[in-house]
Amino acid sequence: MNFQSLFYHPTAVVWAKRLFWVTLFAVFFLAFSPGADIGPDFQFADKVKHAVAFCVLALLYAWGYGNRYTRIAGWMLMVGIFIEAVQYFLPYREASVFDVFADIVGIMAGVTIYHISIEGKS
Template identity: 35%
Template sequence: MAARSVFVVVFCLVSLLFFWSSPPSGPQGIAHLDKVVHFGLFFVVAASWHYAFRLPYWVSMLALTAYGIAIEMIQYYIPGRGADVWDVVADVAGAAAFFLCFAGYKKLRARKRGRA
């Protein structure tokens, strides 16, 4: 139950950030910083999603991809915001990175248990 509560909090905070934060105006100090933010936030959302629901990876990726697309579609209609397909790519990459890291961690842990 605690994992689902954490997911709800993470999901709400991330959604608020995507819907109500103003995009930076003027030149950015770091190129493509917004894509790095999308990647990082979706890494965290994927982690909280995984621990809350424990669904197969492909189901989780499908749901998280749909969430990323929905965010961009909603942002298209918010004044001062815009939709960007590359944000969705960064979202999917962040979620995939979590699942790849988690799968690697499980494999490494299983290998260590086999030695013990």
């Protein structure tokens, strides 16, 4: 069994779907909770966290639900915009268009990692 066939195994795909939803729930919880800032604190740490979160979400979505890249990018971008829209109305959170840009970078990285690693294409 090679690397690619392991990722396309039905059990692995089911787990990728489950991990996607758990990760999405965790991202929503952290995005909407007051004082839920975790991880290292340095300049642009917030943008790095956005990019990493959306990289993982895009990778898991692609793995679990298929590799239609425009669909992945569209859904993940809508999630990012939704988070920022909700944060705009939360007095203890701050919305930023630059967070959406960081999300886009993460989405592109996740799709690229999936495309190269799992599909084995360069």
